[in-house]
Structure formats: C-alpha cells, structure tokens
Amino acid sequence: GENVEQHPSTLSVQEGDSAVIKCTYSDSASNYFPWYKQELGKGPQLIIDIRSNVGEKKDQRIAVTLNKTAKHFSLHITETQPEDSAVYFCSSGSARQLTFGSGTQLTVLP
Amino acid sequence: DGGITQSPKYLFRKEGQNVTLSCEQNLNHDAMYWYRQDPGQGLRLIYYSQIVNDFQKGDIAEGYSVSREKKESFPLTVTSAQKNPTAFYLCASSMGGTGRGELFFGEGSRLTVL
Numbered sequence: 001g002e003n004v005e006q007h008p009s010t011l012s013v014q015e016g017d018s019a020v021i022k023c024t025y026s027d028s029a030s031n032y033f034p035w036y037k038q039e040l041g042k043g044p045q046l047i048i049d050i051r052s053n054v055g056e057k058k059d060q061r062i063a064v065t066l067n068k069t070a071k072h073f074s075l076h077i078t079e080t081q082p083e084d085s086a087v088y089f090c091s092s093g094s095a096r097q098l099t100f101g102s103g104t105q106l107t108v109l110p
Numbered sequence: 111d112g113g114i115t116q117s118p119k120y121l122f123r124k125e126g127q128n129v130t131l132s133c134e135q136n137l138n139h140d141a142m143y144w145y146r147q148d149p150g151q152g153l154r155l156i157y158y159s160q161i162v163n164d165f166q167k168g169d170i171a172e173g174y175s176v177s178r179e180k181k182e183s184f185p186l187t188v189t190s191a192q193k194n195p196t197a198f199y200l201c202a203s204s205m206g207g208t209g210r211g212e213l214f215f216g217e218g219s220r221l222t223v224l
Contacts, residue, residue: 009150034211034213036215041218042217042218043114043200043202043216044153046212046213094211096141096211097155098213100145100154102152103150
C-alpha cells in the first residue's frame with residue numbers, strides 16, 4: 001500500500017517568515033495530494049490540493065509543489081501569521097482513498 | 111448548517127466493554143470514513159463506505175465494526191477485541207464516485223479506556 005513520510009514533525013517560525021513542509025510518497029499510481037490543517041480540538045480541514053497533472057498550485061499565501069518523478073510534494077506558507085499555528089497533514093492517493101503523513105506541528109512565534 | 115456531527119465528544123469505557131461512536135452527515139455525501147488519530151502517527155483508516163449497505167476494511171480494521179444502513183449515518187463500534195482502543199476517532203465524508211475527493215471531517219470523539 002501507499003506510504004507517506006512527512007517532515008519535519010515540529011516547525012517554529014517567526015511571524016512573517018515562510019514555512020515549508022515536505023512529504024514523500026511511495027505509490028506511483030497516486031494522483032491526488034491534498035493538505036489538511038487541524039486546529040486544536042477540531043477535525044482536519046482541507047486547505048489546498050493538487051493533482052498529478054499539475055506541478056504547482058497557489059492560493060493566496062499557500063502554495064503546493066509536486067515532483068512526480070521524485071515522488072515529493074511540499075507545502076509552502078508565506079508571510080506566516082499566528083493563526084497559521086496548527087498541525088498540518090499531507091496526504092496521497094486517489095479521490096477514493098487517502099494515506100496521511102504523520103503531521104507537522106507548526107508554531108508561529110510573535 | 112451542513113456538516114458532520116460526531117457524538118459523544120468524550121467517552122470513557124472499562125476494559126471488555128463495546129462502545130459505539132455516532133457519525134451523522136447532512137451533506138448528501140455518498141462516501142463516509144472512520145480514521146483513528148494517535149499522537150505522532152497521523153490519521154489511519156479504519157473502515158470506509160462508498161455507498162449504503164456496503165463498506166470495506168481500511169488499514170487497521172481489527173477490533174472494529176461498522177454499519178451503513180442509511181446514507182447519513184456511519185456508526186463505529188469499538189469492540190473488546192481492540193487491544194489498544196484509547197485514541198481520538200475522526201469521521202469524514204466525501205462526495206465519492208468521481209467527485210473532487212475532499213474529505214469533510216467531524217470534530218472527533220475521544221475514547222479513553224480505563
């Protein structure tokens with residue numbers, strides 16, 4: 001089955017700096033790569049996704065890149081704000097079934 | 111408001127007891143899922159259902175059971191056969207079929223076995 005590795009497990013940045021979270025996946029058949037944000041005590045929420053026919057996607061301060069050859073994908077958050085502090089999960093698979101990474105606790109320091 | 115409702119939010123049980131977690135959605139989604147979340151391990155799939163009266167095992171189905179008698183409801187039973195049931199359980203739904211694939215999650219149920 002699919003295996004997703006996510007790094008780092010914790011990340012602290014100063015407010016206004018950028019944050020980058022990286023993931024690798026194992027199944028070359030995977031074609032859908034969503035990212036979820038989980039705030040304390042809540043369920044995860046989709047923040048951005050990318051499909052295998054696209055190399056990069058951007059939505060305001062958030063961008064995701066995908067390298068299918070290397071089986072890498074990354075989340076980039078620019079101009080970080082305190083409300084960006086949360087746990088972020090990458091995931092990989094198809095629209096029918098996803099495998100999640102182990103999560104990254106992002107802390108934005110004021 | 112449309113969404114996923116999980117209950118109870120917190121649940122305590124003694125060893126050897128079965129417990130059922132409720133999950134209801136009013137999004138008219140075909141697919142529903144149960145995930146288990148443990149610290150540092152991300153989300154692991156327990157069971158999923160793409161359509162009423164049908165469901166499949168996920169990666170960690172042992173010690174769990176589900177039913178899908180109605181489109182809106184996908185209850186999860188944690189049985190006494192589950193060796194380490196203390197965890198945070200998340201229910202999710204999606205359009206299914208050829209839909210976008212976005213998962214909509216509930217706010218979770220935290221089960222503690224005493």
